[in-house]
Amino acid sequence: MNSKYTNKLRSSGMRPTRQRIKICEILFDREHTFHFSINDLAEIVKNNAKEKIALATIYNTVHLLTKKGYLKEISINSDKSYFDTNTSSHHHFFDEETSKLIDLDNEYVDPINIRKNIPGKKVKSIEVLVKIDNDNQNQK
Amino acid sequence: MNSKYTNKLRSSGMRPTRQRIKICEILFDREHTFHFSINDLAEIVKNNAKEKIALATIYNTVHLLTKKGYLKEISINSDKSYFDTNTSSHHHFFDEETSKLIDLDNEYVDPINIRKNIPGKKVKSIEVLVKIDNDNQNQK
DNA sequence: TGCTTATATTATAATCATTCTAATCTATAT
DNA sequence: ATATAGATTAGAATGATTATAATATAAGCA
Incomplete structure (x- = not known):
């Protein structure tokens, strides 16, 4: 039951359980940052994990990872919560057609001064x- | 049953019903812009109107006014929907302590260039x- | 005016995301 | 090994929002 996430979890005061390690692998073993809703994650877990993880555990783990600074909650359309594995301060595109978030790194936006x-x-x-x-044609 | 909102509603293809006129009066007879959740509005209606307005009607009316461009939906923390009587493009402060929105007019923010x-x-x-x-002392 | 009908309103039920609960399980320290 | 604090679980509870289907009303027309 050893994983590269065992120590990461333990160092944040989270016991490295099977479920948490599996969730970390799904979230962080990626090349690019990952935007997801709890439901997205639950689907991936269902298709991906040998054993079932209770929905409540998925909620708890995502919220804990957020509190510990490994995930960031994004405020978009108010139906669902979205989370982002990119925890740095950065901006977003929100595609209204697909309801998907796209990172917009700070380098593409000049510093913003609030007077x-x-x-x-x-x-x-x-x-x-x-x-x-x-972009195309008419927008109803 | 005449009101300054009768024509406003009719010109947007909304029949000027008692309920809709009352809701318009609550929302728009104000000096400053108004941020509210459906629940806020429902409370005001309850305390303010002689006759009851069903919650479903409040939802329907707010969504219609939004579609017609008289209200703007604001995406903040994902528990509830907020609406704003200021429909121009503008920015917001979000006070994490009180969970309240404060308008931040464009004049206080330089134009933002997305590269x-x-x-x-x-x-x-x-x-x-x-x-x-x-601002004070310790956070956490 | 009164009638017709398309549109609104209503109370209530249904849905959906999220949180709670209380029982069972497990990582960790002794 | 054992005790226990912390974690997981299934299912119930909650709260916001939407759907339903019956009743009421605004608007167009005779």
Whole structure:
């Protein structure tokens, strides 16, 4: 039961269980960053894992990984939560046609200067969402 | 049954019903723009209107007003939908402490240039979300 | 005006994502 | 090995939203 995620999990105070290791493998053994909803992940787990993982465990693990800084929650259309394996501060395209998110790295966007302050509050993050849609013909 | 909203509704192909007029009055008879969830609006209706309006009607009306361009849906934390009576393209602060949205007008943010294109797609909107939190002491 | 019909409203049930619960299991420290 | 704190599980509960199907109403027409 050893994996490259065993220590990663343990070092964040998460016991390295079979389920958590499997979920980490699905999420992080990838070349590119991965955007997903809980439902996406649950589907992959179902098709991919030898043994079943309860939906509640998937929720718990994703939320824990988010709290520990290995995932980032993305606020998009309000029907579902999306998560991103790219935890750096960065921007997104949101394709309205496919409802898919695409990373937009900081290098493509000049630094954004906000010339307004809210008293007693400090800025925690500044992120841009670019909504896109098909280019062709008429848009109803 | 005449109201300044009678024609506004009719000109958008919406029959000016008592319920719709009442909802318009609540939403648009205001000095400042108004951010709300369906639940916020339902509460105001309950305390404000002489006669009850069914929750389904509130949902239907808000969605119709959104489709007709009188309201704008805001994508924030994924638990609920928020709507905004300011339908122009503009930005927001999101106060993580209170979960409240604050308008951030374009004049406080320089134009944002995105140096990346997605083939076959055109940009529909570019909006910034600035997350803020209490300034004082320790966070966590 | 009154009638007809397309459209709205309503109460309630259904759905869907998410969270809770309480029983069972397991990683870890002794 | 054993005890126990922490994790997993199935299923129930919750809360927002949408669907349903019966009733009511606005608008067009005689």
